Amino acid sequence: MEADDELIQEIYSKGDEESSPSRNRPIISVEQLDIEAYVSLYQGRTKITRLMFIAEHCCDNASMQLEALRMAYDEIKKGEDTQLFREVLQKIDGRLGPNYTMDVAWCDSVDRKAEQRKKKLETELNAYKTNLIKESIRMGYNDFGDFYYAHGALGDAFKSYFRARDYCTTSKHIIQMHMRAILVSIETGQFTHLTSYVSKAEQKPEALEPVTVEKLRCAAGLAHLKAKKYDLAARKFLEVGPDLGSSYNEVIASQDVATYGGLCALASFDRAELKACVLLLFFPTMIIVFNFLELVPEVRELINDFYSCHYGSCLDYLGNLKANLLLDIHLHDHVETLYDQIRNKALIQYTHPFVSVDLQIMANVFKTSIAGLEKELETLITDNQIQARIDSHNKILYARHPDQKNATFQRVLQTGNEFDQEVRAMLLRANLLRTEGNR
Amino acid sequence: MVISAQKLVYPIGIRSLKRVNSDAGRIHRFIPSHVEHLIQKLQSFSLFYFFSQLALRLKQSIRSMQSVENLVTQIQGLSSSAADIAALNNYLKAAEDSFRSDSSRLLLFLDQLDPSKHSLGYLYFLRSLLVVQFIYFVFGVEKQGNFNCVLVCGDREPCVYGSITKERASTLVPIIARFITSCAPEQIRLASDKFITVCKRFKDMVMLLEAPIRGVGPMLSAIRKIQPSTEHLTTLHPEFLQLCLLSKCYKTGLSVLEDDIYEINLPRDFFLYCYYGGMILIGQKRFRKALELLHNVVTAPMSSINAIAVEAYKKYILVSLVHHGQFSTNLPKYTSSAAQRNLKNFCQTYIELANTYNTGKVSELETFVQTNRERFESDNNLGLVRQVVSSMYKRNIQRLTQTYLTLSLQDIANTVQLNSPKEAEMHVLQMIQDGEIYATINQKDGMVRFLEDPEQYKTCEMIEHIDSSIHRIMALSKKLTAMDELLSCDPLYLAKAGRERQRFDFDDFDTVPQKFNI
Numbered sequence: 001m002e003a004d005d006e007l008i009q010e011i012y013s014k015g016d017e018e019s020s021p022s023r024n025r026p027i028i029s030v031e032q033l034d035i036e037a038y039v040s041l042y043q044g045r046t047k048i049t050r051l052m053f054i055a056e057h058c059c060d061n062a063s064m065q066l067e068a069l070r071m072a073y074d075e076i077k078k079g080e081d082t083q084l085f086r087e088v089l090q091k092i093d094g095r096l097g098p099n100y101t102m103d104v105a106w107c108d109s110v111d112r113k114a115e116q117r118k119k120k121l122e123t124e125l126n127a128y129k130t131n132l133i134k135e136s137i138r139m140g141y142n143d144f145g146d147f148y149y150a151h152g153a154l155g156d157a158f159k160s161y162f163r164a165r166d167y168c169t170t171s172k173h174i175i176q177m178h179m180r181a182i183l184v185s186i187e188t189g190q191f192t193h194l195t196s197y198v199s200k201a202e203q204k205p206e207a208l209e210p211v212t213v214e215k216l217r218c219a220a221g222l223a224h225l226k227a228k229k230y231d232l233a234a235r236k237f238l239e240v241g242p243d244l245g246s247s248y249n250e251v252i253a254s255q256d257v258a259t260y261g262g263l264c265a266l267a268s269f270d271r272a273e274l275k276a277c278v279l280l281l282f283f284p285t286m287i288i289v290f291n292f293l294e295l296v297p298e299v300r301e302l303i304n305d306f307y308s309c310h311y312g313s314c315l316d317y318l319g320n321l322k323a324n325l326l327l328d329i330h331l332h333d334h335v336e337t338l339y340d341q342i343r344n345k346a347l348i349q350y351t352h353p354f355v356s357v358d359l360q361i362m363a364n365v366f367k368t369s370i371a372g373l374e375k376e377l378e379t380l381i382t383d384n385q386i387q388a389r390i391d392s393h394n395k396i397l398y399a400r401h402p403d404q405k406n407a408t409f410q411r412v413l414q415t416g417n418e419f420d421q422e423v424r425a426m427l428l429r430a431n432l433l434r435t436e437g438n439r
Numbered sequence: 440m441v442i443s444a445q446k447l448v449y450p451i452g453i454r455s456l457k458r459v460n461s462d463a464g465r466i467h468r469f470i471p472s473h474v475e476h477l478i479q480k481l482q483s484f485s486l487f488y489f490f491s492q493l494a495l496r497l498k499q500s501i502r503s504m505q506s507v508e509n510l511v512t513q514i515q516g517l518s519s520s521a522a523d524i525a526a527l528n529n530y531l532k533a534a535e536d537s538f539r540s541d542s543s544r545l546l547l548f549l550d551q552l553d554p555s556k557h558s559l560g561y562l563y564f565l566r567s568l569l570v571v572q573f574i575y576f577v578f579g580v581e582k583q584g585n586f587n588c589v590l591v592c593g594d595r596e597p598c599v600y601g602s603i604t605k606e607r608a609s610t611l612v613p614i615i616a617r618f619i620t621s622c623a624p625e626q627i628r629l630a631s632d633k634f635i636t637v638c639k640r641f642k643d644m645v646m647l648l649e650a651p652i653r654g655v656g657p658m659l660s661a662i663r664k665i666q667p668s669t670e671h672l673t674t675l676h677p678e679f680l681q682l683c684l685l686s687k688c689y690k691t692g693l694s695v696l697e698d699d700i701y702e703i704n705l706p707r708d709f710f711l712y713c714y715y716g717g718m719i720l721i722g723q724k725r726f727r728k729a730l731e732l733l734h735n736v737v738t739a740p741m742s743s744i745n746a747i748a749v750e751a752y753k754k755y756i757l758v759s760l761v762h763h764g765q766f767s768t769n770l771p772k773y774t775s776s777a778a779q780r781n782l783k784n785f786c787q788t789y790i791e792l793a794n795t796y797n798t799g800k801v802s803e804l805e806t807f808v809q810t811n812r813e814r815f816e817s818d819n820n821l822g823l824v825r826q827v828v829s830s831m832y833k834r835n836i837q838r839l840t841q842t843y844l845t846l847s848l849q850d851i852a853n854t855v856q857l858n859s860p861k862e863a864e865m866h867v868l869q870m871i872q873d874g875e876i877y878a879t880i881n882q883k884d885g886m887v888r889f890l891e892d893p894e895q896y897k898t899c900e901m902i903e904h905i906d907s908s909i910h911r912i913m914a915l916s917k918k919l920t921a922m923d924e925l926l927s928c929d930p931l932y933l934a935k936a937g938r939e940r941q942r943f944d945f946d947d948f949d950t951v952p953q954k955f956n957i
C-alpha cells in the first residue's frame with residue numbers, strides 16, 4: 001500500500017499547490033495525467049486498451065498522445081496480438097521515429113507460432129473428446145480460450161470459455177470459468193450478461209475465496225455503472241473490502257473503485273446514506289470502513305465539502321478531476337451525467353433550509369451568472385425537485401409550500417367530476433349495447 | 440287516369456323506386472326485401488297487377504271521401520276522456536285508408552278540429568297531408584311530373600315522402616307550429632311515431648324555407664312533450680340541435696344538453712345528438728362538457744366505423760388540445776375495436792397537429808396550420824384550429840406561473856415567443872379577465888406578479904357546491920347498483936355466465952391421476 005500511496009502522491013500533486021487564506025488545507029490541482037504512473041496500476045490487456053483510449057481521447061495534447069501510443073506499442077510487443085499491433089501502428093503513423101514502425105518479421109513469427117499452437121490445441125481437444133474425460137475437455141477448452149484471448153479474438157475466447165461450462169465438475173471450476181467469462185465480457189464491453197454471471201458465481205459461497213468475492217463485487221459494480229444505475233453501482237463499490245489490493249489489476253485498480261464509488265454515491269445517495277459512508281471515515285475504529293477513499297484524497301475532500309455545504313470548493317475539485325476522468329475507459333460516458341446530477345443535488349441542498357435565498361449570493365457560490373442560475377433553477381422547479389418560486393424582479397428565490405387543504409379540496413372535486421362522467425358514460429354504453437342486442 | 444297509369448307505371452315506377460336519393464345528411468337504408476319482391480312482381484305482372492290494385496284503390500278513395508266527414512265527427516266526439524282517447528286511437532288506426540284523399544280537402548277538415556283538444560285526430564290528419572302512400576306515389580309522379588322522391592324506411596313508417604313545394608311548405612309550417620305548441624301530450628304519446636314523422640317533415644320544410652329559427656321553438660316543445668322522461672333520447676333531439684346550430688341559437692340548445700341521457704332507442708340518434716351537442720358546446724366555449732360528449736361518441740360501441748365518429752374524433756382532438764393542452768392517442772379499453780383500429784387512419788393530419796403542439800413551439804404550430812389550411816377548412820374546423828394556436832400561448836404563460844413569482848413582461852414575451860411586451864401584456868390581461876390565471880400587472884416596472892388561487896373553499900357557495908355534488912354522486916351510485924341488479928337477473932347474462940363457470944366442483948376431481956387407473 002505504501003508504494004501505491006507514493007504513486008498516488010506523484011499523480012495528484014503534479015500541479016501547483018495553492019493555499020487559500022481562509023482555510024489551511026491546500027487545494028491540489030492537477031495539470032496532466034501522468035500516464036506512466038496511471039497505467040502501471042494495471043496489467044494485461046486492459047493496460048493496452050486504456051492506453052489506446054487515452055491516445056484516442058486526448059487529441060489536443062499531442063505529446064500525451066504519442067507517449068500513450070509508445071507505451072502501447074511496447075506492451076503489445078510483449079504479447080501476441082498482431083491485430084492490436086497493426087492498429088497501434090496505424091495510429092502512430094510513423095511519428096515516433098524508426099524504432100516504432102511495422103515489424104513484419106515479428107508479426108509473421110507470431111502468426112506462425114499461433115497457427116502451430118492452434119493446431120496442437122485442436123488435436124489435443126479432439127483426442128480428449130474421443131476419450132470423454134471431462135476434466136481434460138474442460139482444460140482443453142480453457143486453453144483454447146486463453147489462446148484466443150492472448151491473440152485478441154475475444155469473441156472466440158468467450159465462446160470457448162462458455163463451452164467449458166458443460167464440463168465443469170467442482171464449484172471451483174465453475175467459479176474459475178465465470179471469472180474468465182466476466183473478464184472477457186468486460187474487455188469486449190458487453191455488460192448485459194455480466195450481472196447474471198456474477199450472481200451465478202456468487203451462488204457458491206463455500207468455494208469463494210475472499211479475494212474472489214471482492215472481484216465479483218467490482219465486476220457487478222462496473223455492470224451497474226454501465227447500465228447507468230448509479231445507486232446500485234455505488235452500493236456495490238462501497239461493499240468492496242480491503243482485500244482487493246491490486247489483485248484485480250486486469251480489470252480495475254483500487255483507486256478506480258474509490259473514484260467510481262465516491263462519485264456514484266455523491267450523485268445518487270441522499271444525505272443520510274452519504275453520512276454513513278463519510279462519517280465512518282472520521283472514526284476509523286468503528287466497523288470496516290470504506291477506506292479506499294484514502295487512496296484518492298481528492299474524492300474524499302470532495303465528499304466532505306459536499307456534506308458540509310462548501311459547494312464552492314466541492315465544485316472546484318470536481319472541475320479539476322474532470323479532465324482526467326474523461327480519459328478513464330469506464331467512466332468516460334458517465335462523467336457528464338454524474339456531474340450534472342451532483343450539481344443539481346448541490347443546488348437543491350443549498351435551497352432546502354431557507355425560506356428565501358438571494359440569487360446573487362447563490363450565483364457567486366456556484367460560480368455562475370444570475371441568468372444561468374435562473375435557468376437551472378427553473379428546470380429544477382419544473383421537475384418539482386425544488387418547491388420554490390423565483391421573484392425575477394428582485395432576484396430572490398422564495399420557498400413555497402403548497403397549501404395542503406386547498407390541494408385536497410381541488411383533488412376531491414376533480415375526482416367527483418371524473419366519477420360522475422365515467423359512470424354516466426358507462427350506463428350509456430351499457431344501454432346502447434342492450435338496445436343493439438335487442439334489435 | 441287508368442289509361443295514363445298503364446302507359447307510365449312500368450318505366451317510372453321501377454326506375455324511381457330503385458333510385459335512392461340522399462339529401463342533406465340523411466342516411467338511408469336501401470330498399471328492403473319486401474319492396475324488392477314487389478318490384479319483381481311488378482316487372483312480371485305489372486299491368487295486370489296494377490290494374491287490379493288501381494281499381495281497388497279507386498273504389499276506396501271514392502268511399503273515403505264520404506267517410507272523412509264521419510271521421511271528423513268521431514274525433515270531435517271522442518276527445519274528452521282517457522278511455523275515449525284510447526278507443527279513438529284504435530278507430531283511427533283501423534280507418535287509416537280513409538285519410539287517403541285529396542290534400543286540399545283535408546285542409547278544410549282540419550279547420551274543424553281544435554289542436555289542443557283533438558290532438559290525436561289532428562295528428563292523423565297532418566300526417567296524411569305530409570305522407571304519400573306507396574301506391575299513390577305512382578299517381579303523384581304522373582301528375583306532378585317530378586322524380587324527386589325518396590324511399591325512406593324507418594323502423595315504424597315504411598312510406599314514401601313526396602317532395603313539397605315552397606308555397607305548400609309556407610302554408611303548412613305555421614299550422615304545424617301552432618299544433619305542436621298547443622297539442623296535448625297524453626294524446627300525442629299514443630301515436631308517437633306519427634308525431635315524430637310530422638316533426639321531421641316540419642323540420643325539412645323549415646330548412647326548405649331557409650328559416651331554421653322558425654323551427655327552434657316548436658321543436659323544443661315537441662321534445663318536451665314526447666319524451667317519456669328527461670332521461671330519454673328521442674329522434675327529435677338531433678334534429679332540434681341541428682336547427683339550433685343552423686340558426687345559431689346556441690343557448691336554447693344548452694337547455695336540452697343539460698339533461699343526462701340514459702335511455703336510447705337508436706344509436707344513430709345518439710351519435711348525432713352527441714356530435715351536434717359537442718358543436719354547440721364548443722360554440723359556447725364549454726369545453727369540458729363538449730369533451731365529454733365527443734368522448735362518448737368516439738368510445739360508443741359500434742360494429743363498424745361511421746362518419747359521425749370520425750368527424751367527432753377530429754373535433755375531440757382539437758378540443759382536448761384547447762382544454763387540457765395535451766392529447767394522447769390512446770383510446771380507453773372500452774372503445775370498440777372498429778374504432779380503435781380505424782379512427783387514427785382518418786384523422787392523420789389532426790394527430791400530427793397534436794404532436795406539433797406538444798413540442799411547445801408556436802412558430803412550428805403556425806406553419807403547420809398554414810400548410811394544412813385547406814384540409815382544416817374543408818372539415819369546417821379552421822376556427823377551432825385557430826383557438827388551438829391561441830391556447831398554446833395560454834399554456835406557456837400558465838407554466839410560467841408555476842415557477843415565477845414576478846416576471847417582467849419582456850421575459851414573458853421572450854419565453855412564450857411573442858413579439859413584444861405589449862402583446863404579452865394583452866395576453867396576460869385577457870387571461871386574467873377570463874379567470875385562467877391570477878396575477879397583477881405593474882405597468883410602472885413592466886412586471887407581472889403571479890398570485891395564488893384566492894379560493895379558500897370556505898364560502899357558502901362552495902359548501903353548497905360540494906353538498907350538491909355529493910347528492911348527485913349518491914344518486915348516481917344508486918342508479919348503478921340498480922342497473923347491476925337488473926343485469927344480474929337478465930337471462931342472456933346468466934346464460935353466458937353459466938356457460939363459463941367451472942364445470943366441475945373441486946370435489947369432483949379424482950385425487951389419483953388418470954393414467955394409473957387401469
